[in-house]
Amino acid sequence: MLRIIECWKLNGKIKRCQKCPVLVKNRTHTVQGEGPRRAKVMLIGQAPGAEEDAKGKPFVGRSGKFLDSIFELYGINRKRLFITSALKCYPPANRAPNYQEIKNCRNYLIKQIKVIDPKIVVLMGESAFESVGKNEVLKNRTVIKTVHPASAMRFPSTRKKIMKD
Numbered sequence: 001m002l003r004i005i006e007c008w009k010l011n012g013k014i015k016r017c018q019k020c021p022v023l024v025k026n027r028t029h030t031v032q033g034e035g036p037r038r039a040k041v042m043l044i045g046q047a048p049g050a051e052e053d054a055k056g057k058p059f060v061g062r063s064g065k066f067l068d069s070i071f072e073l074y075g076i077n078r079k080r081l082f083i084t085s086a087l088k089c090y091p092p093a094n095r096a097p098n099y100q101e102i103k104n105c106r107n108y109l110i111k112q113i114k115v116i117d118p119k120i121v122v123l124m125g126e127s128a129f130e131s132v133g134k135n136e137v138l139k140n141r142t143v144i145k146t147v148h149p150a151s152a153m154r155f156p157s158t159r160k161k162i163m164k165d
Ligand code: URA
Pocket: 031, 044, 045, 046, 047, 048, 049, 052, 057, 058, 059, 060, 061, 063, 064, 084, 085
């Protein structure tokens, strides 16, 4: 019950967030993340893309479809994972998040990890690592640092890595 309230409060805070003026101006929806409140595995990407911004859901665009194909290949049920990103807002023209944006959004991600309390955290790409890779919230959890699915779609070597991880 407490976990539901915490998640609900946090989602409200993210929706109302005004910390990054450029992102606030540009966004249609914030993308808090999606998945069970008690997920054992949390996947963290970089930032929502245009489709995620339009729908308010994580990984529903091309990277998401690619991720889904990996899940299907390995018999992983996406509904059992909590999926989110380092940033909760779409950076204009899908550019990479900058240092300040990652910093501004970090506490939301840390709070999500604390509340959901996953055993396994998968950091997909550099922004996820930059956000919480060295934070103590990852202590006593299994951390898998892998590549971002967008990179894995493009390069065979990174594709091999994400498959293995
Ligand atoms: N890439 C991300 O890192 N997150 C999303 O939600 C979509 C694409």
